[in-house]
Amino acid sequence: MTRSIQIADQGSVRRIALNRPQVHNAFDDGLIAELTAALEQAGKDNAVRAVVLTGEGASFSAGADLNWMRGMASASEAENREDSLRLATLMRTLQYLPKPTIARVNGAAYGGGVGLVACCDIAIGVESARFGLTEVKLGLVPAVISPYVIHAIGLRQARRLFVTGELFDAPTALQIGLLHQCVPAEQLDDAVDTALALLSKAGPVAQAQAKQLALRMAGAHETHAEAIDRENAALIARLRVSEEGQEGLGAFLSKRPAAWSTAS
Numbered sequence: 001m002t003r004s005i006q007i008a009d010q011g012s013v014r015r016i017a018l019n020r021p022q023v024h025n026a027f028d029d030g031l032i033a034e035l036t037a038a039l040e041q042a043g044k045d046n047a048v049r050a051v052v053l054t055g056e057g058a059s060f061s062a063g064a065d066l067n068w069m070r071g072m073a074s075a076s077e078a079e080n081r082e083d084s085l086r087l088a089t090l091m092r093t094l095q096y097l098p099k100p101t102i103a104r105v106n107g108a109a110y111g112g113g114v115g116l117v118a119c120c121d122i123a124i125g126v127e128s129a130r131f132g133l134t135e136v137k138l139g140l141v142p143a144v145i146s147p148y149v150i151h152a153i154g155l156r157q158a159r160r161l162f163v164t165g166e167l168f169d170a171p172t173a174l175q176i177g178l179l180h181q182c183v184p185a186e187q188l189d190d191a192v193d194t195a196l197a198l199l200s201k202a203g204p205v206a207q208a209q210a211k212q213l214a215l216r217m218a219g220a221h222e223t224h225a226e227a228i229d230r231e232n233a234a235l236i237a238r239l240r241v242s243e244e245g246q247e248g249l250g251a252f253l254s255k256r257p258a259a260w261s262t263a264s
């Protein structure tokens with residue numbers, strides 16, 4: 001069976017690649033489970049000093065798998081909530097991993113893909129990458145990813161991007177703080193290696209503490225994150241089974257414009 005992620009160790013660096021290139025590395029329940037387990041394992045493994053997250057193929061990640069999400073509409077709201085909570089747990093695991101993490105953004109990142117980038121300590125992307133918090137165009141909201149994205153880019157930028165769903169390029173991602181560095185594709189691996197070399201000079205315990213400290217000082221306490229995730233999972237579950245959510249998902253999957261009813 002093809003795994004939804006690929007894992008390779010280079011010395012003390014664990015490289016994890018999302019491996020569903022045929023759907024631009026969109027994540028379904030299988031990928032979410034595999035990636036969460038791989039991150040938890042990397043977090044506990046003393047031989048791992050840093051984690052690099054990337055995508056196979058042309059994209060980094062197109063976010064949640066819209067086919068999977070649409071299929072879940074026949075499930076109950078409670079099951080949709082549990083499903084969204086699993087995605088929230090993935091984001092939280094990545095954000096609070098006690099090891100430094102690098103997003104190697106090899107291509108497009110949309111929706112939950114932006115969430116993954118935001119959860120990493122360092123984000124380096126190719127100049128050609130495109131980004132979008134496109135959920136509203138699908139009749140959805142960037143729910144479980146919202147705390148992570150807002151912490152990365154700030155409320156002012158997030159409000160605009162959340163309500164417009166506007167696409168943006170890598171230089172803009174750099175300007176708003178989603179990326180730390182934006183490089184030509186042929187320089188991506190060198191840029192990641194340079195960041196890894198810097199990380200390798202620090203004490204691992206201090207590094208883990210520094211990361212938790214930064215998050216706590218910004219008000220992103222892990223203990224609060226779980227409660228916030230539950231609220232956001234409930235919100236997205238309601239939208240996933242709603243008429244508007246179903247119209248947005250159906251329109252994307254059948255490659256037609258969405259026909260929204262007037263807001264009531």
Ligand SMILES: C/C(=C\C(=O)SCCNC(=O)CCNC(=O)[C@H](O)C(C)(C)COP(=O)(O)OP(=O)(O)OC[C@H]1O[C@@H](n2cnc3c(N)ncnc32)[C@H](O)[C@@H]1OP(=O)(O)O)CC(=O)O
Pocket residue numbers: 022023024026059062063064065066067068084108110111112113115134135138140141142143144145146236253
């Ligand atoms: C986390 C939360 C919510 C979300 O993440 S919602 C998802 C947000 N993501 C998107 O809006 C991205 C949707 N995809 C695109 O806009 C484009 O596909 C692309 C990534 C820009 C690539 O465009 P391109 O023209 O190069 O390729 P195709 O569109 O022809 O795609 C090829 C193939 O892949 C399928 N696909 C793409 N993205 C997804 C996806 N997210 N889920 C499922 N499938 C996807 C696409 O349908 C094509 O399939 P075919 O069968 O070949 O037609 C919620 C929270 O925060 O709570």
